[in-house]
């Protein structure tokens with residue numbers, strides 16, 4: 650199957666399988682897993698932080714970040730479209746007693762600085778305590794400009810807020826701008842990075858921060874059942890995600906641009922090419938067109954797409970230029 654549903658579907662590479670088979674391991678809850686320790690040390694170094702923590706998922710990394718920055722009765726500011734508001738089961742509220750204060754995401758994915766400033770609550774018993782600003786980059790495949798990150802950081806600092814980045818796809822943002830991941834992460838007090846999306850690791854994310862923050866996060870991780878024992882098996886693949894898969898993302902971005910241009914030529918779709926900045930293409934289907942039938946016919950041809958009035962197509966290492974050409978040919982024959 651050619652699977653456009655997400656970059657989470659990528660299988661580990663051959664090199665990852667070999668590294669996993671040969672990984673030196675120990676009990677990571679005791680701090681004894683050399684492969685996990687090496688991954689955490691390498692991540693902290695590369696991404697410009699004092700400490701790092703290997704987590705079971707991006708959702709867990711974000712939850713640990715929220716629970717480590719905020720206490721019961723605190724709140725975090727984030728986008729209405731933020732993954733850690735909309736797509737993580739309300740974990741911050743359920744498990745952290747932390748209130749989200751969502752703000753409108755602009756078309757480019759950013760939050761207006763004026764909206765952020767206006768949402769910061771005064772010190773008053775009526776209000777939750779505003780503690781944290783949480784941004785996402787990339788968001789819906791779009792890149793937040795570096796100058797925006799600097800302004801957001803300054804605003805957070807001015808108001809005594811911490812600033813977190815959900816950087817699930819921060820590697821895509823860095824590669825697309827031809828800068829280092831640390832050029833982006835430098836603006837944040839904490840960052841979560843998914844290694845199991847475009848970077849091809851089978852499982853796992855990295856959470857970055859200062860020693861006290863990571864100490865708190867490690868405690869929450871254990872409480873949430875995230876102490877993973879011989880996790881070096883997973884960390885071995887995660888290391889290769891960071892050292893061998895980052896630059897390759899450029900191919901996914903080229904493929905996304907190619908796919909977007911091809912789809913834009915078909916009457917049934919509307920594609921805003923300016924929003925295709927990394928590995929995602931959003932194609933709005935013309936009203937009254939039977940999307941369900943199209944998705945079913947595509948499946949019969951070996952192509953998986955999530956059914957929606959706007960199709961989200963995600964490029965990754967298991968989709969080649971040839972696969973895209975086959976997809977376009979198949980679409981044309983279905984649309985005939």
Ligand SMILES: *Cc1c(COP(=O)(O)O)cnc(C)c1O
Nearest residue numbers: 706707708709732785815817843
């Ligand atoms: C996928 C994703 C996550 C969560 O990662 P999981 O490993 O799927 O839990 C968090 N934030 C963003 C922006 C994501 O795309």
